Amino acid sequence: MRSVLEQCLEEFLAQVAVSRSQSPSTLNAYANDLEQFMSFLAETYGPDLAPEDGKVSLDDVRAFIQDLSKKGYKSSSIARKISCVRGFLKFLERRGVLPPESARAVTPRKVKQEFPKVLSEAEIEKLLGAVDTSTPLGKRDRAMLELLYGSGLRISELRNLNVGDIDYSLGFVQVLGKGGKERFVPVGSVALGALADYLENGRPYLEGKQGGKTAAARDAFVEGRATALTSLRRPLFLNRFGKRLSVRSIRRTLEKHLLAAGLDPSRCSPHTLRHSFATHLLKGGADLRSVQDMLGHASVRTTQIYTHVLPEHLREVYRSFHPRASRGNGAESEKNSTEERR
Numbered sequence: 001m002r003s004v005l006e007q008c009l010e011e012f013l014a015q016v017a018v019s020r021s022q023s024p025s026t027l028n029a030y031a032n033d034l035e036q037f038m039s040f041l042a043e044t045y046g047p048d049l050a051p052e053d054g055k056v057s058l059d060d061v062r063a064f065i066q067d068l069s070k071k072g073y074k075s076s077s078i079a080r081k082i083s084c085v086r087g088f089l090k091f092l093e094r095r096g097v098l099p100p101e102s103a104r105a106v107t108p109r110k111v112k113q114e115f116p117k118v119l120s121e122a123e124i125e126k127l128l129g130a131v132d133t134s135t136p137l138g139k140r141d142r143a144m145l146e147l148l149y150g151s152g153l154r155i156s157e158l159r160n161l162n163v164g165d166i167d168y169s170l171g172f173v174q175v176l177g178k179g180g181k182e183r184f185v186p187v188g189s190v191a192l193g194a195l196a197d198y199l200e201n202g203r204p205y206l207e208g209k210q211g212g213k214t215a216a217a218r219d220a221f222v223e224g225r226a227t228a229l230t231s232l233r234r235p236l237f238l239n240r241f242g243k244r245l246s247v248r249s250i251r252r253t254l255e256k257h258l259l260a261a262g263l264d265p266s267r268c269s270p271h272t273l274r275h276s277f278a279t280h281l282l283k284g285g286a287d288l289r290s291v292q293d294m295l296g297h298a299s300v301r302t303t304q305i306y307t308h309v310l311p312e313h314l315r316e317v318y319r320s321f322h323p324r325a326s327r328g329n330g331a332e333s334e335k336n337s338t339e340e341r342r
Helices: 004-019 024-045 058-070 075-094 121-129 136-151 155-159 189-201 203-207 215-222 228-232 247-260 270-283 288-295 300-309 311-321 327-341
Strands: 172-176 182-186
Touching: 004 024, 004 075, 024 058, 024 075, 058 075, 121 136, 121 270, 136 155, 136 172, 136 189, 136 203, 136 247, 136 270, 155 247, 155 270, 182 288, 189 203, 247 270, 270 288, 270 300, 288 300
Parallel strands: none
Antiparallel strands: 172 182
């Protein structure tokens, strides 16, 4: 017979799946974190998962945190797991399994801020230059990497793009981000060129790999005779079998080109290209709010993590433009003022 906690866990995960527009990976993380908590309770209380009434105590949560620390989990991972457990406890409160305010006793864990890894502009050029664009797959890969770096998309956002999401006349990509929030992000001319090459000379070949698709139908798509609505809703990036490319395949593709470029794959993930996009924009003089909008961050505080890489750049700006930035500038200014008075 299932315990109260097991029943509530299923209900909670079902509610999260319905009420929140989260990516499948996020929902899986919720399930994995709570299953780990349940397994810890089972080890603590025995296979029957006592207490049967579901009365989880603060001591249970503290013991869980200590167990995670002993197992060597990073502080960020522990913080995420505790946040998930806290949400589950609030759910148990609403179900009347726990008394009100029980979850409040579980305080969020402070996480030491880790600065994001970024590639230099030279490394980005090296990576993109390593892609062989003489093949349909190479054209696809170049377009993907240009878009990841050029528009700062999340890997899930890139994967879910359809053909009609790119506006070539205005130079924007329409993105469905976290929480189902839609935003429009600029696409540079280099990325647009790579996308055009892929759509014209790469994607039709890959789409032709779909089972049951005739050459006539493929030619119709290339020449634009397919209905506009159908073609615009088709997935933008395809695998070698003509299906929508998976997140896992995108990661493998990036790793392959990093190795070809002589770059360490452990230093770079698809999200590193997003970090590099934001960092290079700020370094170039973009304002924080604009970068926040392009990244789709709900809070500007999230975007502020990228400002750590800019002290040298800011010092150069200060030295160049502030009248009291250095002794040299001040002396020169005083000299000029003296000459004017004469």
